[in-house]
Amino acid sequence: MALFNTKVDPKANKLTLAIDIGGTKMAVGLVDADGNASHVDRTPSPANQRGDAMWDALNRLLDKVLDDAGNPEITGVGVGCAGPMIWPEGVVSPTNIVGWREFPLRRKLKERFPGIPVRLHNDAICMAIAENWKGAAAGHQNALGMVVSTGVGGGLIVGGRLVDGGFGNAGHIGHIVIDPEGPACRCGGRGCLEAISRGPATVAWAVEEGWKPHNSSDPLDAKTLAADAHEGDEIAIAAYRRAGWAVGVGLASCAALLDLDVAVIGGGLVQAGDILMAPMKQAFDEHAGMTFVKRMKIVPAELDQLAGVIGAAALFAEDDRYWSAGD
Amino acid sequence: MALFNTKVDPKANKLTLAIDIGGTKMAVGLVDADGNASHVDRTPSPANQRGDAMWDALNRLLDKVLDDAGNPEITGVGVGCAGPMIWPEGVVSPTNIVGWREFPLRRKLKERFPGIPVRLHNDAICMAIAENWKGAAAGHQNALGMVVSTGVGGGLIVGGRLVDGGFGNAGHIGHIVIDPEGPACRCGGRGCLEAISRGPATVAWAVEEGWKPHNSSDPLDAKTLAADAHEGDEIAIAAYRRAGWAVGVGLASCAALLDLDVAVIGGGLVQAGDILMAPMKQAFDEHAGMTFVKRMKIVPAELDQLAGVIGAAALFAEDDRYWSAGD
Known part of the structure; x- marks a missing residue:
């Protein structure tokens, strides 16, 4: 794959080592200044292990990608990581990665790659800037990128x-807050969008209503729930309707508060398609009153699995837009 | 009153003619580059009259203020006006001013003051930037300014x-959206903060619950309701609790979405004091889960009646922060 342009462009020969770390898997790749990703590889995250397992697994993946690419010169290391974190210090405590509590990821990577700047942001932020740079929100000045998955996260461009x-x-x-009297949220609040719409909450609601997987060997997860909904299971359909409804209400609030052009929706639950998206849009339409709120477009994400590494690279390639902290 | 500094500062001798237009009254004054207002005068808004009454009343007030000040050289005309509006064109259709529907206020003022730039923004925006420039949010990079009054509005600094x-x-x-199943909002949506917490909605809720003013000659308004609440009227107290509660929930959502330092609350209902502010803070505390959400301070506005004109002047005096459109 050609990574470099032939004409002389001061940014053209810059190559970012881009890292995307989540509770399920981690991905590493090389991304050029135009947003082309190459040598992307993935490995499962040993997220339930304490100690050095996560850091060791990341280093093995970094070694493998750099070796496969012939150890090219890299000019930056960009990272999207699950939160919460202390930013811009990059001290991370991802909810779903038990071995990392106040783990100084940014500093550790600076030590691993001496002399090379390391920039790190929330993984949902990286998804949002990736979609704004090269995906479904490209060309828009006012955009929300959001992920509906194990958690519900997002990033804003204004x-x-x-x-x-x-x-x-x-x-x-x-x-x-979607429903002030709603379920307790793991954040400590109540009625948050995430407490209603995240995959595990949606599955738990369905189970409580009496849903059992049609195929009894399938796991009790959002993917199984979606498959059953597509087969007409009424509880499964209602569970996705509830999740989508809450996202739609939240989108109306964001559009009113920020006068946005577009909202890009990604993440596992969106794979369910219209059983999530249709009630989402219906709730948005019901709650979006003013013309400027109604105008916000709601579109699916385009970059899928690559959003994380492309967004991590955007922290360098488009730093006038996406990086406000120092190196 | 001394309007000018004696030392040579390129901005020091700039004087903005600042205009604040609402459905109840309009204010005009002169504001220097340091945010000092002088010659501020007010007149009731003939907001229920059709035709030229509003424009004529504004022009009489402008003439009076400029005459009183000895017709000084002004370098800009700044305007905060009730919305909605088409911006930055400044074509206004304020909900509570029946005579102005798609009224080209910015163009009309440019004609009235040829050669002088005219800048116009939403009145709640002007309140927010005034509090950020010279009030309770001064020195903060991430702030919300909001008004709880006949309507509920705000402006954001990020x-x-x-x-x-x-x-x-x-x-x-x-x-x-505070309560997705809540009351219909005049915006066309449902369960909006304004539909619950604005003065007339708070009064209407109390009346429906059986509240009658203790002094039967007092008007059925938020001020009378506050007075009765301070005398221990349980329905009046509950009405303010409901209004404050909804504002607190909304503040928690804003803090989560924008990682804000401070929220400044102004407007008529805030005059009620703790009967509004205490349930507001309680609702905020209940719904603010994460550390970065909890950290947002909630403080009363400082500039009161002057916020509108000072904010209108800030569109010039601090245009690198507050004005992104052309002249």
Whole structure:
């Protein structure tokens, strides 16, 4: 794969080592200044192991990708990592990675790659900037990127620039309140979007209503639930309707607060298609009153599995838009 | 009153003619580059009259203020006006001003003051930037300014800059959804913060619950309701609790979405004091789960009646932060 342009462009020969770390898997790849990814490889995250297992697995994957690519010169290391984190220090405590509590990921990577700048942001932020740079929100100045998966996260672009917030936590759409009397949220609040719409909450609601997988050997997860919904299971359909409804209400609130052009929705639950998206759009339409709110488009994500590494690279390739902290 | 500094500062001798237009009254004043207001005068808005009454009343007030000040040289005309509006064109259709429907206020003022730039924004935006420039949010990079009054509005500063949104409508915190099954909102949506917490809605709720003013000659308004609440009227207290509760839930959502440092609350209902503010803070505490959400301070506005004109002047005096459109 050709990674370099032939014409002389000061950014053209810059290559970012891009890392995407989640509770299920981690991905590493090389991304050029135009957003082309190559040598992307993945490995499962040993997220339930304490000690050095995560760091060791990451280093093995880094070695493998760099070896496969012939150890090219890299000009930056970009990282999207599950949160929460202390930002921009990059001290991470991902909810779903038990071995990393206040783990100094950014500093460890600086030691691993001396002399090379390391930049790190929330994984949902990386998804949002990837979609704004090269995906479904390209060309828009005011956009939300969000993920509906094991958690519900997001990132915001306003006036063409990423919103970091005071401590790098802006974009947490999963914790806007949808139903003030709703279920307790693992954040400590109540009725948050995430407490209603995240995959495990959606599955738990269905189980409580009496849903059992049609194929009894299938796992009790969002994918099985979606398959059963597509076969007409009414509880499964109602569970996705509930999840989609809450996302739609949240989108109406975001559009009112920020006068956005577009919302890009990605993540595992979106794979369910219209059983999630149709009630989402219906709830949005019901709650979007003013013309400027109604105008916000809701579209599926385009970059899928590559969003994480492309967004991590965007922290360098488009740093005037997406990186406000120092190196 | 001394309007000018004696030392040579390129901005020091700049004087903005600042205009604040609402459905109840309009205010005009002169504001220097340091945010000092002088010659501020007010007149009731003939908001229920059709035709030219509003424009004529504004012009009489402008003439009076300029005459009183000795017709000084002004370098800009800044305007905060009730919305909605088409922005930055400044074509206004304020909900509570029946004579102005798609009224080209910015163009009319440019004709009235040839050669002088005219800048116009939503009145709640002007309140927010005034509090960020010279009030309770001064020195903060990430702030919400909001007004709880006949309507519920707001403005957002993130990363030190005003958020305009795609069409100048960012900051509409009054239309985030608090209770998806709640009352219909005049915006066309349902369960919006404004539909629950605005003064007339709070009064209407109390009346429906059986509240009658203790002094039967007092008007059925938020001020009378507050007075009765302070005398221990349980329905009046419950009405303010309901209004404050909804604002607190909305603040938790904003803090989660934007990682804000401070929220400044102004407007008529805030005059009620703790009967509004205590349930507001209680609801915020209940719904603010994560550390970065909890950290947001909630403080009362400082600039009161002057916020509108000071914010209108900030569109010039601090245009690198607060004005992104052309002249």
